[in-house]
Amino acid sequence: MNEFVERAIDLRWPAAIKPAYDVVIIGGGGHGLATAYYLATRHGITNVAVLERSYIGGGNSGRNTTIIRANYGIPEAVRFYQRSVDLYAHLEQETDRALMHKTKGLLWIAHSEAGIRQERARAAVNTACGATTEYVDPAAIGEICPQIDLTGGGVWPVYGASYHPAGSTARHDRVVWAYAEGAMRLGVDVFQRTGVIGLRMERGRVTGVETSQGPIAAGVVLSAVGGHVTTIASMVGLRLPIRTHPLQAFVTNRYAQAFHPIVASSGLGGYASQTAKGEMLIGAEIDRAPSYAYDSGYPFLQHCAFRMMTLLPFLRDLRVLRQWTGVCDMSTDYSPVMGLTGVDGFLVTTGWGTWGFKAIPAGGEQLAALIATGRTPDLIAPFSLDRFARDRTMADRGSAGTH
């Protein structure tokens, strides 16, 4: 046994679907399962079903590069993500599961004067809103991460960076399993291979779902289906500020040295960290054309590897082991869309795009509070769907950037 081998997970699969639940959650990714977990643990609401059409964690929650951080660019986002960072820090203890949560520190590199201004602004807004981020110069960057070529291959010189000590990673599938296990232990029903194919409406209110296994009545329905949210929302005629784009990532063979921090660069449109096994895990930007296809290809690999090698020359000596894709629910303003929808009985958690793994604890906690009390908590009120009609978008593209 080593740390990569999971102790037997105690997933108590239910025998049969009940005809009705207080809450039906569509989608067994991190957000759906965390919401069920917090409903059960914080509010005693356990008459809950989570319906997953494939297997739990088979969507983006099991495909991401697991970066957890709170260094966003607008106060509302910093406060929300800081809550998630805090919850992640205690999640192993709370769930009694080895989630391999590891604090690494995150360098966000600036390659231009404009980049310096952006990273200085990030440090300032983070500090003002309760997250810790400081601006560091190239000498300090070299100490934090000796592998960085500060000349950027002569093309992308490193001018400075914001440094976010709380930047961390965790094993994504274990996070999913821990939430599923905790929820099921308290009586939540989680069903795999159970897809939602319709929403039932009575007098303007969503009253249940049609599934591949038959109809289920529900007091409240939450859509937590990642990139497929438009398909669910369109069943009740709801239009969303979401477009689904593929996002790819890849991992190399083992790099024999320790690479401690997470290194991100908006200029290069990529980021890198080292997994517990020693592989280099590298991600980049979304595919420009919207698509639901899980296609991964050589052009991405070439483009992304080439750019990251200018910053981290040692990558040249490594080999690509695996490459994969997830389909991401990208929101128009690059911020999440959580909560009430204007359709009675129907809630969404979406707009998680390329950045929603870190948000799983706080997103689940806050949505559970909303479902339990009927009131939108202050922490997520700025991220309601109606912000677009109210002209209160949460534009933060420069922080959402790919991880």
Next chain:
Amino acid sequence: MAAHRLRIHCPHCGVRAVEEFAYGEIPATPDALTDVDARDVDRAFMHSNHEGPVSERWFHTFGCRRWFTVRRDARTNEMLPLPE
């Protein structure tokens, strides 16, 4: 459903790698939405994002530099014939 690698059929230049093109969404605010303000919000922020056959515009940046319309299955990236 088998995924096809996304390759764009330019009516002028033929089948080319997607990296040569720029994507253009065709906004499609539903006719049922009649309120003027609601239409503006929809046009500014909302997307049809259909999980199935979609019509879209592409610009051949590194080619003939012309806009054209394409029909594609967003689930598989398969190119579909344009409606007559």
